[in-house]
Amino acid sequence: MRLSDALQGQRIKIVKVREECALHAKVQAMGLHSAREATVLSRSGRMMLVEVGNVRLALSDEIAGYVEVHPQL
Amino acid sequence: MSENGRTVRVAIAGNPNTGKTTLLNRLAGSTFAVGNWPGVTVERKTGFVQFQGWRIELVDLPGLYTLEPLTEDERIARDYLLNERPDVILNVVETPRLERNLNLTVELAELGIPMVMALNMMDEAQRLGISVDVGKLYALSGIRAIPTNGRSGQGVRELLPAILEAHQRQQRPTLALIHDEDPLMANLRAAAELDAQSRRLGIAEGLYRAVVQRREAQAREFSAALDRVLLHPVLGLVAYLAIMYLFFKVSFDFSAPLMDWLDGFINGYVGQIAATALMQIGAPELVVRFMSEAVIGGVGFALTFLPLIAVMFFLLTLLGMSGYMARLPFLLDRFMRHLGLNGKAVIPLLLGLGCNVPAVMATRTMESPRDKLLVVMMIPFMSCPARLVIFSFFATLFFPQNAALVIFGMYALGVVVALFTSLLLQRALFKHESSAMLIELPPYRLPHLPTVGAIVWSHVREFLYRAGTVIFAVSVVIWSLIHLPPGATPAESIVARIGQAIAPAFAPLGLGDWRITTSLVPAFLAREVSLSFMATVTAAEEEASEERAFDFIAETQEQAEGLLRALGQSVSSLLNLNLQTLNVEEDEETAFLRDRVRALFTPASGLAFMIMLLLYNSCLAVYGVMDKEVGRKYALGFLAWSFVVAWVVAFVVYQVAQRVLA
Numbered sequence: 128m129r130l131s132d133a134l135q136g137q138r139i140k141i142v143k144v145r146e147e148c149a150l151h152a153k154v155q156a157m158g159l160h161s162a163r164e165a166t167v168l169s170r171s172g173r174m175m176l177v178e179v180g181n182v183r184l185a186l187s188d189e190i191a192g193y194v195e196v197h198p199q200l
Numbered sequence: 201m202s203e204n205g206r207t208v209r210v211a212i213a214g215n216p217n218t219g220k221t222t223l224l225n226r227l228a229g230s231t232f233a234v235g236n237w238p239g240v241t242v243e244r245k246t247g248f249v250q251f252q253g254w255r256i257e258l259v260d261l262p263g264l265y266t267l268e269p270l271t272e273d274e275r276i277a278r279d280y281l282l283n284e285r286p287d288v289i290l291n292v293v294e295t296p297r298l299e300r301n302l303n304l305t306v307e308l309a310e311l312g313i314p315m316v317m318a319l320n321m322m323d324e325a326q327r328l329g330i331s332v333d334v335g336k337l338y339a340l341s342g343i344r345a346i347p348t349n350g351r352s353g354q355g356v357r358e359l360l361p362a363i364l365e366a367h368q369r370q371q372r373p374t375l376a377l378i379h380d381e382d383p384l385m386a387n388l389r390a391a392a393e394l395d396a397q398s399r400r401l402g403i404a405e406g407l408y409r410a411v412v413q414r415r416e417a418q419a420r421e422f423s424a425a426l427d428r429v430l431l432h433p434v435l436g437l438v439a440y441l442a443i444m445y446l447f448f449k450v451s452f453d454f455s456a457p458l459m460d461w462l463d464g465f466i467n468g469y470v471g472q473i474a475a476t477a478l479m480q481i482g483a484p485e486l487v488v489r490f491m492s493e494a495v496i497g498g499v500g501f502a503l504t505f506l507p508l509i510a511v512m513f514f515l516l517t518l519l520g521m522s523g524y525m526a527r528l529p530f531l532l533d534r535f536m537r538h539l540g541l542n543g544k545a546v547i548p549l550l551l552g553l554g555c556n557v558p559a560v561m562a563t564r565t566m567e568s569p570r571d572k573l574l575v576v577m578m579i580p581f582m583s584c585p586a587r588l589v590i591f592s593f594f595a596t597l598f599f600p601q602n603a604a605l606v607i608f609g610m611y612a613l614g615v616v617v618a619l620f621t622s623l624l625l626q627r628a629l630f631k632h633e634s635s636a637m638l639i640e641l642p643p644y645r646l647p648h649l650p651t652v653g654a655i656v657w658s659h660v661r662e663f664l665y666r667a668g669t670v671i672f673a674v675s676v677v678i679w680s681l682i683h684l685p686p687g688a689t690p691a692e693s694i695v696a697r698i699g700q701a702i703a704p705a706f707a708p709l710g711l712g713d714w715r716i717t718t719s720l721v722p723a724f725l726a727r728e729v730s731l732s733f734m735a736t737v738t739a740a741e742e743e744a745s746e747e748r749a750f751d752f753i754a755e756t757q758e759q760a761e762g763l764l765r766a767l768g769q770s771v772s773s774l775l776n777l778n779l780q781t782l783n784v785e786e787d788e789e790t791a792f793l794r795d796r797v798r799a800l801f802t803p804a805s806g807l808a809f810m811i812m813l814l815l816y817n818s819c820l821a822v823y824g825v826m827d828k829e830v831g832r833k834y835a836l837g838f839l840a841w842s843f844v845v846a847w848v849v850a851f852v853v854y855q856v857a858q859r860v861l862a
Contacts, residue, residue: 150638152397156265157640158300160401171433172534174543181297182640185530189636
């Protein structure tokens, strides 16, 4: 599934960031890269708030759509 | 290596919002603006420090996450690192978020430049139970790390010997020489088959695991709890509106008594002292008039608005340093999206309430040139404190019962015209949608009051500088022109002739008097100059008042008591949640100016005048920075557009208001 499909409160593990994403390098450097676990804290319109470790990132659906994730229990 | 007579060039590089500028300010004694949102620094800033016979040049670079730049500010940082090759890199990392920061560290290490690391915000890391083995970090990476706390200054001075040592010994990062048994090595092996970036990420992760220990600690839930309210789709908006209301309420109500006092202090006290002193030394009457009309009347009048400017910058700095401003793009994106804009546009637009110049520069953080251009074209319509000076004067003069409402209306009108401009540009030039958005939300932080004070002081200093240069120069030129040709009355002067020549263009707005039209011309240099102009002209027209006895001790005592009273009123205004009017009491010193302005304007033409100064391009400095950021074509286009839209809106409002207010 894609990060953009994740629900509020859901914990996910990042599989990869697809290279078609224009912000591919930046997304990964900001902490969203393979094997990292993250939690979707909230959603507002096209935006979602994701916590990765101690970092909180706000990203739009356009970017989240390029991030492949596995849901975690 | 460029060693020019014992100089070391140090690039301060790191992720955004890691405290790079705070460290520069600490090391070099500078007062560059700092904040708690990514993108405070959008250009190179340089400071110098002498240490052990060396001149250390510290170049603070805009924050970046990778050396693959997407935005203009990131490109500035990357280009400096790659093309100008500093002698040493001071990599400033946010220790509580070290894992993410190390991604860039690894990339910087590949440049092969001697490097020192500042483990900044160490106090916050300790509260989170995070400790870093700096010895192991050095052994694994060849990078000497110094724990620092930019806010308190702890550890900051230790950076200088480390920088010198790295330079003299050419201590380059040695990430390739890692011991076999370290987890980093395992990650290196696993990453060997991957692409360059994945390899870097693997190294960074391994390095993090090797040097960082996290013990179970009560993680700070403060930011999370606040975010649950402030980023809530409904509660967050209510909180935003409440914060904005308080922002303006405190700005107006706290500063009003102090402005009132300053008004009397400059005109009634300083002016009297100057006039008495000049007369006692037998100065010619022309010199006495110059002092009272050009200096006290022009410059002094503008200075009375200093409290308003200081309070507004104080509050804006609090918003920025607390971390709240960084959250507004997330909170307001869905609204901005409906208007075809990116949520990131909120920060430059909000900064525009402080000053349009840094606001235009802040658009460098926007990834899309389309979004950047749209926001740049909106910013000059955001009302800055210089325009607030005009609004507060006219609103209290013509609408004393509804001054706050009129001022709020001006701000709202600016926002509406900005949005209209953006929508028009989107329809005409940019049909595709706004770009994607990715931002980091920093934790909430209690603003460090000495730093806030330093930032406010830098803005106050800038205003004083403008008063002492631009406003003074304009006042002197205008005063001279009012008295030319020799022997002419102000109505026959050169200034009057210039004003009369352009008056027909503004007559349909009710602004046909030469004193008004001429004041619009220097307003292009700085908005508040228009009021200084009127003060100078009316002072020149005023009959010389009778000399009155000046008791220095009694007057000084009265001023001191007045200041205490004003401070008391300012503080007590904070206890009242209702927005009171900006009631600047009239005193005899400025009564003449107010009477003359009342005679020159009607309430309707007063509104038209405010609208012209609100909407017609904010000032020369903004035009200059627009030219630099989006090119001359768009900057000139904006000048023409803003004049047309200002004239049309002022005309409509004047015509309607004339009938309604008659």
